Amino acid sequence: GAVVSQHPSWVICKSGTSVKIECRSLDFQATTMFWYRQFPKQSLMLMATSNEGSKATYEQGVEKDKFLINHASLTLSTLTVTSAHPEDSSFYICSAMGDSNYGYTFGSGTRLTVV
């Protein structure tokens, strides 16, 4: 079946630094990728939707300059958390959608801790 690889699975960084998270579709072409953020005991909150070769569409309240999303190819999207602060500590999850309608495949998530 469809597989999405998300890397790294966890990262600890210092406040003020930037962190890049990768999301790869391993055996299919992802026309659309989604980035979510999940706080403890909360639901997944959609941050942005990215389509290959175009600018990401951010949800209301999500800072596009802080959470940079690049979807340069049909198999790779990256999320860069710029100038990270402790309040950015969270679990970030990507999902990818191929050609089949609503064929979402989720990555295993990245636990970001900013110290």
Added chain:
Amino acid sequence: AQSVSQHNHHVILSEAASLELGCNYSYGGTVNLFWYVQYPGQHLQLLLKYFSGDPLVKGIKGFEAEFIKSKFSFNLRKPSVQWSDTAEYFCAVGLYGNNRLAFGKGNQVVVIP
């Protein structure tokens, strides 16, 4: 705004007991409905989905869900749970024609052997 409600965040039950998790959504238009499961340390996996047709949907691992349009509900059920069903379960709603999903807060289900 579209919202998805899941009640009883923590559910603890014994093996062989029946499980029902509620999911209600607020959007009044045509929706696509999903249940995902997240086993400890693993990624989200699709249990089942409803787009149209028979409102009783059967998914993997013996799960089923029923779409009741008049109640804006899509409850998940399993007649007899196993220890391996210990996981977190998320209901998600997608607007027809829109790829974005809205998730509920999830139900943490613990099955005691």
